[in-house]
Amino acid sequence: MNYVILDMEWDGAYHKVHKRFVNQILQIGAVKLDENFNIVDIFDVTIRSSISNRVSKRFTELTGITKEMMLSGIPLTQAVKEYNKWLGKNTVTITWSNSDLYTIAENEKFLLDNQKFKIEKYLDLQKFIEAELRLLGYNITSQISLGNAAELLGITTENYDLHTAKDDSLLCAALLKKHYNKPAFDKLIRDTSDPEFYNQLYFKPYYISNIKDERIEKETQDFYCEKCESKLNRTTKWKYHNNWFNANFVCKECGKKFVCRVSYRQTFDNLIVRRRVLEPKVKNCEVKEDAVQPMSATV
């Protein structure tokens, strides 16, 4: 098994034929690793846009790629052809977060004719590293940047030119070499020929807006008085607003009133339940996290 870490830099440009902005890939950097995660080869190309003679200021600031560098690049079609040949067989393609896959799909759709990036097996390194960080006790809630992850894991980033495709993949390789954990890693390798892979990739999470939805477990709507610990009585109907169901509650022991809220977010493989208790008497409705941890139920 070989591993390739792939990174790309892209810039938005207006596509006159499709009448929309496209995140055109303007740089591909990749590192090929052997089974022990030693670097065996590097792929690094800059791409000439087929739809624009310019690059955005922000893109140049971030990546260091100037308009001149872009204009002296190779066409995307040629870059993809060379990349696919370079990739070889029996390879796991690794990217830092799956956002690269959306950009690849966009480029295939709008800038490439029937030509596709070769991706057979795939692994999201961000997902792997976030899990490792959680094991180390870090509370990772939102998606972590590559640079931040490296620093948390004790890898200095000063020798890397961050936000250039080649160096980002080299930094990924350093992270992987240092924090490889076979069981966790192997579990995250996905086969892109399985239709489920792209179903999951394009699945858009959404909030359930019908309180009677059959996926909802009734107990997620039970709330308890923080003082008496007795179950609260609901005194109004559930009202749906901004992804949350809200209702008034009262404690029959102490008479205290509450506003309780619950939300249900359907992801590809989970129903994420969030609950809050608000005390209506406090000004501005001070928000308190419910004593119950957010529940997650597998569908």
Ligand SMILES: [Zn+2]
């Ligand atoms: Zn009470």
